Amino acid sequence: MTLTLPAPAKLNLFLHIVGRRPDGYHELQTLFQFLDYGDELTFTLTPGHAGVRLATPMPGVPDDDNLILRAARALETRAGRRLPGVTIAIDKRLPMGGGLGGGSSDAATTLLALNHLWHLGLDLDTLAGIGLGLGADVPVFVHGQAAFGEGVGERLTPAHPPEDWFVVLKPDCHINTGKIFSEEGLTRDTPKIKIAPAFEGDASRYRNDCEDVVRKLYPEVNQSLEWLSQFGPARLTGTGACIFGRFPTESAARIIWESKPSGITGFVAKGVNLSPLHKKLTELE
Numbered sequence: 290m291t292l293t294l295p296a297p298a299k300l301n302l303f304l305h306i307v308g309r310r311p312d313g314y315h316e317l318q319t320l321f322q323f324l325d326y327g328d329e330l331t332f333t334l335t336p337g338h339a340g341v342r343l344a345t346p347m348p349g350v351p352d353d354d355n356l357i358l359r360a361a362r363a364l365e366t367r368a369g370r371r372l373p374g375v376t377i378a379i380d381k382r383l384p385m386g387g388g389l390g391g392g393s394s395d396a397a398t399t400l401l402a403l404n405h406l407w408h409l410g411l412d413l414d415t416l417a418g419i420g421l422g423l424g425a426d427v428p429v430f431v432h433g434q435a436a437f438g439e440g441v442g443e444r445l446t447p448a449h450p451p452e453d454w455f456v457v458l459k460p461d462c463h464i465n466t467g468k469i470f471s472e473e474g475l476t477r478d479t480p481k482i483k484i485a486p487a488f489e490g491d492a493s494r495y496r497n498d499c500e501d502v503v504r505k506l507y508p509e510v511n512q513s514l515e516w517l518s519q520f521g522p523a524r525l526t527g528t529g530a531c532i533f534g535r536f537p538t539e540s541a542a543r544i545i546w547e548s549k550p551s552g553i554t555g556f557v558a559k560g561v562n563l564s565p566l567h568k569k570l571t572e573l574e
């Protein structure tokens with residue numbers, strides 16, 4: 290049996306750093322929305338062969354570090370019994386370390402796919418708990434609903450931001466999340482905002498607290514933000530390097546995309562409040 294599922298990107302429509310935990314991790318307030326663009330994973334059961342295997346190794350990521358295999362192994366450990374073998378292939382479209390949550394999304398898709406194929410019957414809260422052990426962004430992908438995130442992003446309140454179109458640009462640099470969070474000049478004391486049960490605010494009123502530090506350290510990001518913000522609000526997602534500009538229609542986004550400076554990569558995508566992963570899983574039921 291074969292199952293092909295999306296692993297969508299996320300955007301942090303805003304990202305405030307509101308404090309620091311005793312273990313050094315930063316407390317955030319952020320608004321997550323998904324994009325209808327991302328990686329695609331194909332799971333094939335191989336009952337004759339035990340174990341989980343990656344059919345498409347990822348350059349630069351040893352298999353044992355790959356969040357897909359780590360998610361599968363965490364699930365096997367939780368199940369505590371021998372499960373049918375599975376081969377996982379990935380069509381990797383999201384830039385790695387781009388602030389789009391690609392690795393976390395791959396992990397979440399793996400958790401949901403294998404829960405389904407292995408008939409484990411674990412609920413979303415349990416899967417999100419397993420996912421949190423792999424990365425702070427995994428729970429929102431497991432729950433599959435746009436959300437206001439608190440804590441390190443794991444305390445989630447469903448949200449309904451407008452489903453606009455986005456131009457996403459990937460400046461040609463790699464940003465290490467740990468480096469940004471350890472920068473001395475980082476804003477860490479943004480006052481907490483109060484959130485209604487269903488956040489519907491205008492995210493363009495809020496900021497990404499990592500942006501000033503990232504702009505100073507990475508001129509490529511600064512230049513891209515300057516260019517994109519000529520056409521409307523533009524912002525960094527996560528700790529970067531990707532930036533996004535928001536547009537009311539696909540055609541408005543595509544006009545700006547076509548005029549982007551040469552040498553910069555990225556894509557145009559729609560913001561969606563229900564994850565494409567959950568949409569697909571519902572269709573399969």
Ligand SMILES: C[C@@](CO)(OP(=O)(O)O)[C@H](O)COP(=O)(O)OP(=O)(O)OC[C@H]1O[C@@H](n2ccc(N)nc2=O)[C@H](O)[C@@H]1O
Pocket residue numbers: 301313314315316317319387388389390423424425426441442466467468470526527528529
């Ligand atoms: C910033 C966010 C926002 O969505 O996204 P990305 O830019 O990575 O996509 C996430 O919170 C990223 O969470 P996560 O994916 O778990 O972070 P990691 O790369 O494991 O973090 C690397 C390091 O950054 C620091 N770190 C990370 C998250 C956080 N809330 N506080 C921190 O201080 C820690 O020192 C950690 O060891």
Ligand SMILES: Nc1ncnc2c1ncn2[C@@H]1O[C@H](COP(=O)(O)OP(=O)(O)O)[C@@H](O)[C@H]1O
Pocket residue numbers: 347349350354355356357384385386387388389390391392393395396466527529
């Ligand atoms: N399946 C995976 N896809 C992408 N990155 C992965 C994966 N597994 C492990 N990683 C590691 O996680 C890091 C962060 O990846 P990613 O989730 O794409 O970025 P970000 O957290 O900035 O959104 C990568 O640099 C890579 O070393």
